[in-house]
Amino acid sequence: MRIIRAKDYQDMSRKAANIISAQVIGKPDSVLGLATGETPVGAYRKLIEWYEKGDLDFSRVTTVNLDEYKGLDKWNKQSYHYFMNENFFKHVNLLPERCHLPDGTEENAEKACRAYEALLRALGPIDLQLLGLGHNGHIGFNEPSDRFELDTHCVSLSESTISANRRFFAPDEEVPAQAYTMGIRSIMQAKKVLVAVSGKEKAAMVRTAFFGPVTPKVPASVLQIHSDAVVVADEEALWKVR
Numbered sequence: 001m002r003i004i005r006a007k008d009y010q011d012m013s014r015k016a017a018n019i020i021s022a023q024v025i026g027k028p029d030s031v032l033g034l035a036t037g038e039t040p041v042g043a044y045r046k047l048i049e050w051y052e053k054g055d056l057d058f059s060r061v062t063t064v065n066l067d068e069y070k071g072l073d074k075w076n077k078q079s080y081h082y083f084m085n086e087n088f089f090k091h092v093n094l095l096p097e098r099c100h101l102p103d104g105t106e107e108n109a110e111k112a113c114r115a116y117e118a119l120l121r122a123l124g125p126i127d128l129q130l131l132g133l134g135h136n137g138h139i140g141f142n143e144p145s146d147r148f149e150l151d152t153h154c155v156s157l158s159e160s161t162i163s164a165n166r167r168f169f170a171p172d173e174e175v176p177a178q179a180y181t182m183g184i185r186s187i188m189q190a191k192k193v194l195v196a197v198s199g200k201e202k203a204a205m206v207r208t209a210f211f212g213p214v215t216p217k218v219p220a221s222v223l224q225i226h227s228d229a230v231v232v233a234d235e236e237a238l239w240k241v242r
C-alpha cells in the first residue's frame with residue numbers, strides 16, 4: 001500500500017483525479033469503480049474540467065458504483081444514482097447505459113444483490129476502484145463485522161454511518177437504514193484501488209485502518225494486502241501517522 005501525501009482537500013482531489021485520468025487515457029475502455037460521499041466530489045470536478053478542456057474522453061468507459069440505498073429510486077435526491085448524475089455522469093460523455101449502480105428500487109434484497117453481483121462478474125475485474133473511508137472504517141457500505149462479506153449484499157447501516165449520512169438529508173427526512181453494497185471480493189479483485197481521504201476527523205481511522213492489524217472489524221484494513229492500493233490523503237488526515 002502506498003500513501004501519497006497531499007497538502008489539502010484541493011491538492012488531494014487533483015492528485016486523485018490525475019490517477020483516474022491516467023487510467024482512462026491509458027485504457028479508454030476502463031471499468032471504473034466509483035464512490036459517492038463528500039470526499040470524491042473535488043476529484044469529479046477536476047475530471048469534468050479536464051473533460052471540458054478536451055483532455056479526457058469517457059465514451060468507452062464503464063462505471064460501477066459501490067452502493068445504493070435500499071428503497072430510493074434514481075429520481076430521489078438522496079439516492080446515489082442522483083448524486084452520481086449531478087456530480088459527475090451528466091457533465092461528461094459517459095454513456096448512461098454504461099453507468100451502473102445497485103437497484104435501490106428492488107425490494108427483494110436477494111434479487112437485487114444477485115443481479116449486481118452477476119453484472120460485476122460479467123464486466124470482469126474493475127480496472128480502478130475509487131474509495132472513500134468511513135469514520136468506522138467502512139468501505140462501500142461494508143460495515144465492521146466478524147467476517148469480510150465477499151459478495152454484493154444488503155446491509156443494515158450502523159448507527160454511526162446513519163448519523164454521518166444525516167448531513168445529506170433534510171431534518172424531517174428519514175435516513176435509510178439499509179443499503180446494497182458491493183462486497184469485499186470485487187473491491188479486492190480491482191486491479192488498482194485508490195482511496196481518497198481528507199480531513200482531521202478521518203485521521204484516527206487512517207492510522208487504525210492502514211497502520212493497524214487487518215481485521216473485518218475495520219473493513220478498510222483489508223486494503224493493506226491489496227497488491228496495488230494507493231491512499232491519497234491530505235495533511236489533516238495524515239497527522240496521526242507522521
Ligand code: F6R
Pocket residue numbers: 034035036037038039040066067131132133134135138139140141
Ligand atoms: C460511498 C461509500 C462510502 C463513503 C464513506 C466516506 O459510496 O461507499 O463508503 O466513501 O462513507 O464518505 P465521505 O466521503 O462522505 O466521508
